[in-house]
Amino acid sequence: MKTLSVNHLLGIKQLTAEDLHLIFETADHFKEVINRPIKKVPSLRDITIANLFFENSTRTKLSFELAEKRLSADVINFSASQSSVKKGETLVDTVNNILAMKVDMVIMRHPKPGAAQFLSERVNACIINAGDGTHEHPSQALLDAYSLREKMGDLKGKRIAIVGDILHSRVALSNIFALQKLGAQVKLCAPKSLLPQYIESLGVEIETDLMKTLQWCDAVNMLRVQNERMEVKYFPSTREYAMLYGLTMEKLEQLRKEIIILHPGPINRGVEITSAVADSDQAIILDQVENGVAIRMAIIYLLAAKLNITAQ
Ligand code: CP
Numbered sequence: 001m002k003t004l005s006v007n008h009l010l011g012i013k014q015l016t017a018e019d020l021h022l023i024f025e026t027a028d029h030f031k032e033v034i035n036r037p038i039k040k041v042p043s044l045r046d047i048t049i050a051n052l053f054f055e056n057s058t059r060t061k062l063s064f065e066l067a068e069k070r071l072s073a074d075v076i077n078f079s080a081s082q083s084s085v086k087k088g089e090t091l092v093d094t095v096n097n098i099l100a101m102k103v104d105m106v107i108m109r110h111p112k113p114g115a116a117q118f119l120s121e122r123v124n125a126c127i128i129n130a131g132d133g134t135h136e137h138p139s140q141a142l143l144d145a146y147s148l149r150e151k152m153g154d155l156k157g158k159r160i161a162i163v164g165d166i167l168h169s170r171v172a173l174s175n176i177f178a179l180q181k182l183g184a185q186v187k188l189c190a191p192k193s194l195l196p197q198y199i200e201s202l203g204v205e206i207e208t209d210l211m212k213t214l215q216w217c218d219a220v221n222m223l224r225v226q227n228e229r230m231e232v233k234y235f236p237s238t239r240e241y242a243m244l245y246g247l248t249m250e251k252l253e254q255l256r257k258e259i260i261i262l263h264p265g266p267i268n269r270g271v272e273i274t275s276a277v278a279d280s281d282q283a284i285i286l287d288q289v290e291n292g293v294a295i296r297m298a299i300i301y302l303l304a305a306k307l308n309i310t311a312q
Protein backbone atom coordinates (compact mmCIF):
# COMPACT_ATOMS: atom_id res chain seq x y z
CA MET A 1 0.00 0.00 0.00
CA LYS A 2 1.27 3.51 -0.87
CA THR A 3 1.69 5.77 2.16
CA LEU A 4 2.01 9.47 2.91
CA SER A 5 5.46 10.96 3.59
CA VAL A 6 4.17 12.57 6.83
CA ASN A 7 2.71 11.28 10.13
CA HIS A 8 0.61 14.42 10.76
CA LEU A 9 -1.20 16.85 8.47
CA LEU A 10 0.15 20.18 9.70
CA GLY A 11 0.20 22.05 6.41
CA ILE A 12 0.47 21.59 2.65
CA LYS A 13 4.05 22.91 2.84
CA GLN A 14 5.26 19.60 4.31
CA LEU A 15 3.55 17.41 1.65
CA THR A 16 5.07 16.16 -1.60
CA ALA A 17 3.27 16.22 -4.98
CA GLU A 18 3.04 12.40 -4.62
CA ASP A 19 1.24 12.87 -1.28
CA LEU A 20 -1.31 15.14 -2.97
CA HIS A 21 -1.93 12.64 -5.79
CA LEU A 22 -2.27 9.79 -3.28
CA ILE A 23 -4.86 11.80 -1.29
CA PHE A 24 -6.79 12.54 -4.52
CA GLU A 25 -6.74 8.86 -5.66
CA THR A 26 -7.94 7.76 -2.22
CA ALA A 27 -10.65 10.46 -2.22
CA ASP A 28 -11.87 9.20 -5.64
CA HIS A 29 -12.55 5.84 -3.98
CA PHE A 30 -14.31 7.40 -0.97
CA LYS A 31 -16.38 9.69 -3.21
CA GLU A 32 -17.75 6.57 -4.86
CA VAL A 33 -18.44 5.06 -1.40
CA ILE A 34 -20.39 8.09 -0.12
CA ASN A 35 -22.59 8.05 -3.21
CA ARG A 36 -23.70 4.48 -2.49
CA PRO A 37 -27.01 3.79 -0.66
CA ILE A 38 -24.89 2.51 2.28
CA LYS A 39 -22.34 5.28 2.73
CA LYS A 40 -20.23 3.70 5.44
CA VAL A 41 -17.12 1.46 5.41
CA PRO A 42 -15.61 -0.35 8.42
CA SER A 43 -12.03 0.82 7.69
CA LEU A 44 -11.42 2.72 10.95
CA ARG A 45 -13.62 0.86 13.42
CA ASP A 46 -10.62 0.44 15.77
CA ILE A 47 -9.65 4.07 16.05
CA THR A 48 -10.89 6.98 18.14
CA ILE A 49 -10.71 10.56 16.93
CA ALA A 50 -11.14 13.79 18.91
CA ASN A 51 -12.31 16.93 17.11
CA LEU A 52 -10.96 19.95 19.00
CA PHE A 53 -12.35 23.25 17.82
CA PHE A 54 -11.01 26.35 19.59
CA GLU A 55 -12.49 28.57 16.87
CA ASN A 56 -15.88 28.59 15.13
CA SER A 57 -16.53 26.33 12.15
CA THR A 58 -19.48 24.96 10.18
CA ARG A 59 -18.07 23.20 7.09
CA THR A 60 -14.74 21.87 8.40
CA LYS A 61 -16.09 20.58 11.72
CA LEU A 62 -19.14 18.83 10.25
CA SER A 63 -17.19 17.53 7.27
CA PHE A 64 -14.45 15.97 9.45
CA GLU A 65 -17.07 14.48 11.79
CA LEU A 66 -19.02 13.00 8.89
CA ALA A 67 -15.79 11.66 7.31
CA GLU A 68 -14.87 9.96 10.62
CA LYS A 69 -18.34 8.43 10.96
CA ARG A 70 -18.38 7.24 7.32
CA LEU A 71 -15.10 5.42 8.14
CA SER A 72 -16.69 3.89 11.31
CA ALA A 73 -14.26 5.60 13.72
CA ASP A 74 -15.34 6.43 17.27
CA VAL A 75 -15.70 10.21 17.55
CA ILE A 76 -15.61 12.70 20.41
CA ASN A 77 -16.16 16.42 19.99
CA PHE A 78 -14.67 19.20 22.06
CA SER A 79 -15.74 22.82 21.97
CA ALA A 80 -13.35 25.23 23.75
CA SER A 81 -16.17 27.52 24.90
CA GLN A 82 -17.75 24.71 26.98
CA SER A 83 -14.51 23.18 28.28
CA SER A 84 -12.05 23.56 31.18
CA VAL A 85 -9.89 25.75 28.90
CA LYS A 86 -12.18 28.46 30.28
CA LYS A 87 -10.74 27.63 33.75
CA GLY A 88 -7.16 28.19 32.53
CA GLU A 89 -6.12 24.66 31.43
CA THR A 90 -3.27 24.72 28.87
CA LEU A 91 -3.57 23.28 25.36
CA VAL A 92 -1.06 20.50 26.06
CA ASP A 93 -2.73 19.53 29.37
CA THR A 94 -6.14 19.55 27.68
CA VAL A 95 -4.97 17.30 24.85
CA ASN A 96 -3.00 14.94 27.12
CA ASN A 97 -6.14 14.46 29.25
CA ILE A 98 -8.16 13.66 26.12
CA LEU A 99 -5.44 11.26 24.92
CA ALA A 100 -5.51 9.47 28.30
CA MET A 101 -9.01 8.31 27.25
CA LYS A 102 -7.26 6.26 24.49
CA VAL A 103 -7.73 8.67 21.61
CA ASP A 104 -5.55 8.01 18.52
CA MET A 105 -5.96 11.11 16.39
CA VAL A 106 -6.66 14.79 17.08
CA ILE A 107 -8.21 17.16 14.57
CA MET A 108 -7.73 20.71 15.75
CA ARG A 109 -8.77 24.19 14.69
CA HIS A 110 -7.03 26.91 16.69
CA PRO A 111 -6.76 30.72 16.35
CA LYS A 112 -2.96 30.73 16.82
CA PRO A 113 -0.70 30.18 13.77
CA GLY A 114 1.57 27.18 14.45
CA ALA A 115 -0.71 25.62 17.09
CA ALA A 116 -0.95 22.26 15.24
CA GLN A 117 2.84 22.05 14.84
CA PHE A 118 3.33 23.00 18.51
CA LEU A 119 0.96 20.24 19.61
CA SER A 120 2.49 17.60 17.31
CA GLU A 121 5.88 18.18 18.98
CA ARG A 122 4.47 17.75 22.50
CA VAL A 123 1.83 15.00 22.51
CA ASN A 124 1.75 11.37 21.40
CA ALA A 125 -1.00 11.36 18.76
CA CYS A 126 -1.52 12.01 15.08
CA ILE A 127 -2.47 15.69 14.60
CA ILE A 128 -4.53 17.06 11.72
CA ASN A 129 -4.61 20.84 11.31
CA ALA A 130 -8.18 22.01 10.63
CA GLY A 131 -7.01 25.64 10.34
CA ASP A 132 -4.45 27.45 12.53
CA GLY A 133 -5.09 31.18 12.65
CA THR A 134 -3.86 32.96 9.51
CA HIS A 135 -1.33 30.19 8.75
CA GLU A 136 -2.62 27.05 6.92
CA HIS A 137 -5.89 25.20 6.23
CA PRO A 138 -4.56 22.10 4.46
CA SER A 139 -7.80 20.09 4.12
CA GLN A 140 -9.47 23.15 2.49
CA ALA A 141 -6.67 23.48 -0.08
CA LEU A 142 -6.85 19.76 -0.82
CA LEU A 143 -10.60 19.87 -1.43
CA ASP A 144 -10.21 23.05 -3.52
CA ALA A 145 -7.53 21.45 -5.73
CA TYR A 146 -9.52 18.20 -5.94
CA SER A 147 -12.65 20.12 -7.04
CA LEU A 148 -10.67 22.06 -9.65
CA ARG A 149 -9.08 18.84 -10.91
CA GLU A 150 -12.54 17.30 -11.25
CA LYS A 151 -13.65 20.20 -13.51
CA MET A 152 -10.39 20.97 -15.40
CA GLY A 153 -8.34 17.74 -15.32
CA ASP A 154 -4.61 17.96 -14.60
CA LEU A 155 -3.81 21.36 -13.05
CA LYS A 156 -0.33 21.51 -14.62
CA GLY A 157 -0.03 24.87 -16.44
CA LYS A 158 -3.55 25.97 -15.47
CA ARG A 159 -3.96 29.60 -14.39
CA ILE A 160 -5.55 29.93 -10.96
CA ALA A 161 -6.23 33.28 -9.29
CA ILE A 162 -6.82 33.85 -5.58
CA VAL A 163 -8.62 37.12 -4.90
CA GLY A 164 -9.35 39.08 -1.74
CA ASP A 165 -8.19 39.13 1.86
CA ILE A 166 -4.90 37.26 1.39
CA LEU A 167 -3.41 38.89 4.52
CA HIS A 168 -5.75 37.13 6.97
CA SER A 169 -6.27 33.96 4.95
CA ARG A 170 -5.00 30.49 5.85
CA VAL A 171 -6.83 29.22 2.75
CA ALA A 172 -4.61 31.38 0.50
CA LEU A 173 -1.29 30.07 1.82
CA SER A 174 -2.38 26.40 1.69
CA ASN A 175 -3.82 26.90 -1.81
CA ILE A 176 -0.61 28.54 -3.05
CA PHE A 177 1.48 25.57 -1.80
CA ALA A 178 -0.97 22.97 -3.19
CA LEU A 179 -1.41 24.59 -6.61
CA GLN A 180 2.33 25.11 -7.06
CA LYS A 181 3.06 21.48 -6.14
CA LEU A 182 0.49 20.45 -8.78
CA GLY A 183 2.19 22.62 -11.43
CA ALA A 184 -0.45 25.37 -11.72
CA GLN A 185 0.38 29.06 -12.21
CA VAL A 186 -0.88 31.17 -9.30
CA LYS A 187 -1.78 34.86 -9.31
CA LEU A 188 -2.96 36.79 -6.25
CA CYS A 189 -5.21 39.82 -6.57
CA ALA A 190 -5.97 42.17 -3.67
CA PRO A 191 -5.58 45.75 -2.54
CA LYS A 192 -1.95 46.24 -1.42
CA SER A 193 -3.12 46.60 2.20
CA LEU A 194 -4.43 42.99 2.12
CA LEU A 195 -1.22 41.43 0.75
CA PRO A 196 1.40 40.23 3.29
CA GLN A 197 4.90 41.63 2.69
CA TYR A 198 6.52 38.17 2.34
CA ILE A 199 4.07 36.94 -0.31
CA GLU A 200 6.20 37.64 -3.43
CA SER A 201 8.95 35.40 -2.02
CA LEU A 202 6.56 32.45 -2.59
CA GLY A 203 6.92 32.76 -6.37
CA VAL A 204 3.38 33.95 -7.09
CA GLU A 205 2.39 36.80 -9.39
CA ILE A 206 0.71 39.82 -7.80
CA GLU A 207 -2.00 41.98 -9.39
CA THR A 208 -4.17 44.72 -7.92
CA ASP A 209 -6.63 44.97 -10.86
CA LEU A 210 -9.47 42.44 -10.66
CA MET A 211 -10.50 42.65 -14.34
CA LYS A 212 -6.91 41.95 -15.51
CA THR A 213 -6.80 38.99 -13.15
CA LEU A 214 -10.10 37.59 -14.41
CA GLN A 215 -8.93 37.99 -18.05
CA TRP A 216 -5.80 35.96 -17.18
CA CYS A 217 -7.23 33.07 -15.16
CA ASP A 218 -8.99 29.75 -15.87
CA ALA A 219 -10.41 29.67 -12.32
CA VAL A 220 -10.71 32.10 -9.45
CA ASN A 221 -10.92 31.42 -5.72
CA MET A 222 -12.75 34.36 -4.08
CA LEU A 223 -11.71 34.78 -0.45
CA ARG A 224 -13.88 36.09 2.34
CA VAL A 225 -13.09 39.47 3.85
CA GLN A 226 -12.23 38.38 7.41
CA ASN A 227 -13.65 41.30 9.39
CA GLU A 228 -13.23 39.36 12.66
CA ARG A 229 -9.41 39.39 12.24
CA MET A 230 -9.18 43.11 11.37
CA GLU A 231 -8.24 45.43 14.21
CA VAL A 232 -7.77 48.40 11.87
CA LYS A 233 -9.37 49.44 8.56
CA TYR A 234 -7.66 47.92 5.49
CA PHE A 235 -9.87 49.66 2.90
CA PRO A 236 -12.01 52.83 2.99
CA SER A 237 -15.43 51.13 2.96
CA THR A 238 -17.11 47.78 2.28
CA ARG A 239 -18.94 49.43 -0.62
CA GLU A 240 -15.67 50.49 -2.26
CA TYR A 241 -14.13 47.03 -1.68
CA ALA A 242 -17.17 45.37 -3.30
CA MET A 243 -16.96 47.76 -6.26
CA LEU A 244 -13.24 47.11 -6.89
CA TYR A 245 -12.76 43.49 -5.73
CA GLY A 246 -16.26 41.97 -5.58
CA LEU A 247 -17.11 39.41 -8.27
CA THR A 248 -20.32 40.36 -10.10
CA MET A 249 -22.20 39.02 -13.13
CA GLU A 250 -21.40 42.29 -14.93
CA LYS A 251 -17.65 41.65 -14.55
CA LEU A 252 -18.00 38.01 -15.66
CA GLU A 253 -20.02 39.07 -18.72
CA GLN A 254 -17.14 41.30 -19.87
CA LEU A 255 -14.90 38.21 -20.23
CA ARG A 256 -14.93 36.33 -23.52
CA LYS A 257 -14.70 33.00 -21.70
CA GLU A 258 -16.19 31.05 -18.78
CA ILE A 259 -14.10 30.72 -15.67
CA ILE A 260 -14.62 28.40 -12.71
CA ILE A 261 -15.45 30.14 -9.44
CA LEU A 262 -14.56 28.82 -5.99
CA HIS A 263 -15.20 30.18 -2.52
CA PRO A 264 -14.14 28.40 0.69
CA GLY A 265 -17.13 29.75 2.66
CA PRO A 266 -18.61 31.25 4.68
CA ILE A 267 -19.63 33.81 2.03
CA ASN A 268 -20.15 37.54 2.62
CA ARG A 269 -22.82 37.86 -0.06
CA GLY A 270 -22.61 41.23 -1.80
CA VAL A 271 -19.04 41.89 -0.60
CA GLU A 272 -16.46 39.57 -2.25
CA ILE A 273 -19.10 37.85 -4.41
CA THR A 274 -22.70 38.63 -5.33
CA SER A 275 -25.51 36.13 -4.79
CA ALA A 276 -26.04 35.90 -8.56
CA VAL A 277 -22.42 34.72 -9.04
CA ALA A 278 -22.31 32.47 -5.96
CA ASP A 279 -25.48 30.69 -7.08
CA SER A 280 -24.52 30.53 -10.79
CA ASP A 281 -23.52 27.41 -12.76
CA GLN A 282 -19.94 28.67 -12.95
CA ALA A 283 -19.59 28.49 -9.16
CA ILE A 284 -18.54 25.13 -7.69
CA ILE A 285 -18.95 26.17 -4.05
CA LEU A 286 -21.24 23.31 -3.06
CA ASP A 287 -19.11 20.81 -5.03
CA GLN A 288 -16.22 21.94 -2.82
CA VAL A 289 -18.29 21.16 0.28
CA GLU A 290 -19.37 17.77 -1.10
CA ASN A 291 -15.78 16.86 -2.01
CA GLY A 292 -14.62 17.94 1.45
CA VAL A 293 -16.04 14.78 3.02
CA ALA A 294 -14.24 12.43 0.57
CA ILE A 295 -10.98 14.39 0.90
CA ARG A 296 -11.16 14.30 4.70
CA MET A 297 -11.95 10.56 4.63
CA ALA A 298 -8.82 10.11 2.51
CA ILE A 299 -6.64 12.21 4.85
CA ILE A 300 -7.83 10.36 7.98
CA TYR A 301 -7.60 6.93 6.32
CA LEU A 302 -4.05 7.49 5.03
CA LEU A 303 -2.80 8.90 8.34
CA ALA A 304 -4.50 6.10 10.30
CA ALA A 305 -2.65 3.59 8.10
CA LYS A 306 0.57 5.09 9.45
CA LEU A 307 -0.62 4.36 13.00
CA ASN A 308 -0.77 0.67 11.95
CA ILE A 309 -4.19 0.11 13.49
CA THR A 310 -6.41 0.33 10.39
CA ALA A 311 -8.86 -2.60 10.24
CA GLN A 312 -8.16 -4.98 7.35
N1 CP B 1 -14.12 26.87 4.79
C1 CP B 1 -14.11 26.79 6.13
O1 CP B 1 -13.09 26.55 6.78
O2 CP B 1 -15.36 26.98 6.68
P1 CP B 1 -15.68 26.84 8.23
O3 CP B 1 -14.99 27.97 8.95
O4 CP B 1 -17.17 26.92 8.34
O5 CP B 1 -15.15 25.52 8.70
